[in-house]
Amino acid sequence: MASPARPTELWQFGAAELATAVRSREVSAVEAAQSCLDRIEQTNPALNALADVRPDEVLAAARAADDALAGGKEVGPLHGVPVSIKINTEQRGYATSNGLPALAHSPAEHDAACVSALRDAGALPLGRSNAPAFSLRWFTSNALHGRTLNPWDHGRTPGGSSGGAASSLAAGMTPLAQGNDIGGSIRFPAACCGVVGLRPTVGRISDWAPPAVIDTPNGPVEMSFPPTVHLCAVQGPLGRTVTDVRLALRAMTTPDLRDPSGVPAVPDRPRAAGPVKVRMVRTLGTLKNHPAVDRALDRAAAHLADAGHEIEELTDFPLLAEASRLWALLLTEDTRSLLPTVEQLGDDDIRAALAGHFAAAAQLWGEQPSLQTYIDGWARRATLITRLQEFLGRDTVLLTPVCAEPAFEQDADVTDPERSKSLASTMWPMTSVPILGFPAVTVPVLVDEGLPFSVQVIGGRFEEELVLEMAHDVETRAAVPQLWNGTGREHTEAGRRP
Template identity: 65%
Template structure:
């Protein structure tokens, strides 16, 4: 594993290195935060990645962090290290806007559990990362905060919905970002911007957030969390290195029975030194991979083989194909009751994107799937979860593409219904995993024509150690892909 050179500018150094240096009093949190703020001032006007920046508040938190170091206080694993949080996640004193002006109500009174975990670990919450309206696109633009660009290529998406997080990481604004994922919203942005994103096992990181309410003609009502959000959505970190992603995952792991899928204790570490067997799934027979995607898979296979992993090629895996198809049933049918709200308060882009997405889902399931079909989808999901766990155990992982395509051209999902359907087909690796609830990490493995191309590693439930170890082997073999980008 490469160690960050100590003479690098502070914004260039990893979170792991910065936390150790702050603890050892080699650098101060104030200096780190100032360095990141300078980098934000230099790059963010071009990229539009972070919003709701409050430099003086962040510097005050950094000063308190330095005072704790000087006092010999017990320090958390991210003490004094800057991180960002996402605009769809509650942070005390900040507006949870969801990128929708009508939803940008008063500031949150409390932190979501994942944000509280970062705060408890000593992290300095530096800014909020941009996302699409309602967090329902693989692109990151909205009427409240504008468009986020990809530092590698502004004509391509930085990903969504955690596109502000991935763009800011690649540009060096912070070393770690909080995100969430129900259809690739951590993994895909990380891949688009050449950083690391981990979607943990459902329940490992608490999804608890303060109750949300809406004012209606009948009075104030509580907004309950949709079934697919409970069962398929996760909070998780994005980072520039696998080591930092692992550190952030450990910090954010929050046993919490307020979460309907929460766990009572943190999962035990798996035995170290085990080289997981790797099964390669290049496709599911529905769409052809771009040649660059095949190259990224080949490079990953070479790195894993060099690291001592036993690698085999599978001729597809039907359960992944079925899971991706079920995703388009469960996700969209759960979201259907929200369509009137989207029509009322959503911007034109989100309305068009959802209309095209529902049309693509209708081609699979019909215009209005019956309740029996929806119930059967949930029932079949449980069978697929069991089948995949039996296949993987704790010592086998899958290697797949992130997408069949390179990072999409900006606004490809609203170009036409036909193009939107192509995107959904290409994103089968992003859709299959949330339905099943397994951990997955995306890590860059190739650079093709100036664009990073990543792969996805999927492990058994609570086997994050195995996928991160494999991701580390891939990262170690591709040092030239290590961001942040100069952008100078």
């Protein structure tokens, strides 16, 4: 296959290509940053993907990056590469607003560990990517920054909660983005917007951040997070190519014992030569996929077979079904403890969305599961982790859809209670993975009726290189455009700002 022509504009460069060009001094970091700022000015007013972009600050950091190169200093692998940081992630000098007006005026004093790692690698934070309030929806809208649109189709969600990250990547605003994932929040937006998203193994990238403090009538209170946040949530990269995501993963990998789930060292996992066993799980139970979802799976399987891997379709995989059910139990019950804060600080959309989430979980576990049910759920989780690791080992991956449907229609979780309840079952590929803590990547396979469709590859714990290799084998054969082509359907108003 012929290599694609080199981009003509710097904002079109991938992260790896841009890092090489800056490091060789073919282009300057200032030129790269200015190109991205110009692209943001051109596309962000319609998409509303990035908030709080500070050009003077970004250009000053880029000049410092150029000075470091001119002075012969050793530089990192992402030197001069712009990256967006999500609004729920601490970045010094910026409010960790989480889309909440009440938190919009308290700048963070320190970076989260993942942001520090990106800076240490030479990346230049450029803009805060939008997310839903509390980052608890598969849609991206909040009362502080408004709604983010999907470049491919404004009537479809860009995904959530890292929807601003994915939308900005697809539109060329930055070549890399940081996100986080507890229920698909990296992988689903990446798929909705036709980019690549990696959820790493829990503990690989530090999730440490300075303690969040909220002002209450009784004074400042340091927020504590429930077990699912510590044991299921991860930080991770989004990019336009697998190569870029791999580069960002290596830069962000920061063993950090301040993180309760952090590991002291990431094991080196070189893969033995030979084909990989790819086990395709098309659906669970009686759930039917949209035809384009099945086409994407079949095409991805064909690409992997063409790459020499061993493909087998499984008629069912009950372990993933059970893991998705456990996610509905454990995350929902942990979220229950946050409801007073949501009620106090949240907007109408997040209240309606959570009502739908709780209604869907109640269909599986009842209105108020007992403490014993909750404890038993955590115990069962440990058993499922062991069984899945035994199944996958070092040489097997699972190939699944991202969702049984295309990107959802905007605000589908808040406009119709019955529709809202139905979303969770279609998202089993997203929800089954976080509760077990395994790595997974989503990669585009085709464009169908104007929308990108992706597949998910799941690997054993700390087998990020393996799942990225499989994603690369799909990507190089699928040849899906790395950038939205500028012809998305405009079904709704432009990105809404309050």
